[in-house]
Amino acid sequence: xxxxxxxxxxxxxxxxxxxxxxxxxxxxxxxxxxxxxxxxxxxxxxxxxxxxxxxxxxxxxxxxxxxxxxxxxxxxxxxxxxxxxxxxxxxxxxxxxxxxxxxxxxxxxxxxxxx
Amino acid sequence: xxxxxxxxxxxxxxxxxxxxxxxxxxxxxxxxxxxxxxxxxxxxxxxxxxxxxxxxxxxxxxxxxxxxxxxxxxxxxxxxxxxxxxxxxxxxxxxxxxxxxxxxxxxxxxxxxxxxxxxxxxxxxxxxxxxxxxxxxxxxxxxxxxxxxxxxxxxxxxxxxxxxxxxx
Numbered sequence: 538x539x540x541x542x543x544x545x546x547x548x549x550x551x552x553x554x555x556x557x558x559x560x561x562x563x564x565x566x567x568x569x570x571x572x573x574x575x576x577x578x579x580x581x582x583x584x585x586x587x588x589x590x591x592x593x594x595x596x597x598x599x600x601x602x603x604x605x606x607x608x609x610x611x612x613x614x615x616x617x618x619x620x621x622x623x624x625x626x627x628x629x630x631x632x633x634x635x636x637x638x639x640x641x642x643x644x645x646x647x648x649x650x651x652x
Numbered sequence: 653x654x655x656x657x658x659x660x661x662x663x664x665x666x667x668x669x670x671x672x673x674x675x676x677x678x679x680x681x682x683x684x685x686x687x688x689x690x691x692x693x694x695x696x697x698x699x700x701x702x703x704x705x706x707x708x709x710x711x712x713x714x715x716x717x718x719x720x721x722x723x724x725x726x727x728x729x730x731x732x733x734x735x736x737x738x739x740x741x742x743x744x745x746x747x748x749x750x751x752x753x754x755x756x757x758x759x760x761x762x763x764x765x766x767x768x769x770x771x772x773x774x775x776x777x778x779x780x781x782x783x784x785x786x787x788x789x790x791x792x793x794x795x796x797x798x799x800x801x802x803x804x805x806x807x808x809x810x811x812x813x814x815x816x817x818x819x820x
Contacts, residue, residue: 566762584762591760 545627545647546572552643554635556615559628560651561587563594563621577630582617586628590619607641620644622651657689658800665774666691673767675755676735680742680775683707683750687800692754696805706752710739729761738764742772744779 542560549558550572557573559582566584573579594605610617618629618640627647629640655670655678657663662680666689670678677692679699685707693699714724728739735756742749751771755764 561762564760566760580762581766584760584766588760588763 540570541650542570542627545643545650546570548643548647549629549640550574552631552635552640554632555640556630556632557582558630559583559586561626561628563587563591563624563626569625573630582628582630586617586619587626589617590621590626590628593619594621607645609637609641616640618644620648620651622648625651627651653691655689655691656804658687658803659689661778661780662689662775665771665778668774669753669767669771672770673753673755673764674758675753675764677702677752677754679703679706679752681706681750681752683710683748686796687804688749690804696801699801699804702752706739706750710741710750713739727765731761736761738768740768740772742775744776746779746782749775 540560546558546560549555557571557577557579559571559573559579560569561567561583562569564587566587568579568583571579571583573582589610590605590608593608597603597605605621608619615633616629616631616635616637618631618637620627627644629644631637631640655663655666657666666678666680669675670691675692677690679690679693679702680688681703682688685703687699687703690699693702709728713728714726717723717725724741726741730737735754737752737754738761739753740751742751751768753764753768
């Protein structure tokens, strides 16, 4: 069965160094649709990334900074990138060698399908 | 706020879950309704009521699952307006336990499920070997229930059973 998120997930997973991409419910952290490589624990990534994005959104609002456009977590062994809209979060998990600029562009374009 | 447990091997996994998942209440119990550990409750009577309800819900869901799917439902989730509850089964080499937790805006179902799975693994590793005892009778159930509540709330097992606040 196809979902409206298939195209954006397929676009993201084709990017160099991307380990997985997911559409997640922001409030419950449950996977709506995902395209991940073998070995990626999608439920764990989904729940933690959604919690991270939600807290970032609330922090940004509290600080009077408005809506979170793009959230990037840079870690020792890779990146977690998130964009969100209408209670859904698009999450991309990538290796350090990934081109974050291209991923960011694709995610910001893809965020439209979340609405 | 700390967890209160009836048996020491329960404490570390339960406290770890509470710290990580940031839940409001947590309750680990035997399927008969006997409490093994709790977090967030302030009165023994509330623990007793929650244990009885959780045991009943778990038993009903298990039977419903057997009727519909040929195997018992092991997890149950209900979303309220402000608070949500999750009930799951914890399997250990000793026996199976029922876990009930309530959470609010600070947590999410996804987080609760992840840390519940982690806690189940830790409980399974920490559980002592099974000891075969006599069949459960109403008198021994009541005595065991009183003993576990006494251990949780720090008073004698023959003391009155409700409304006692937790020691701070």
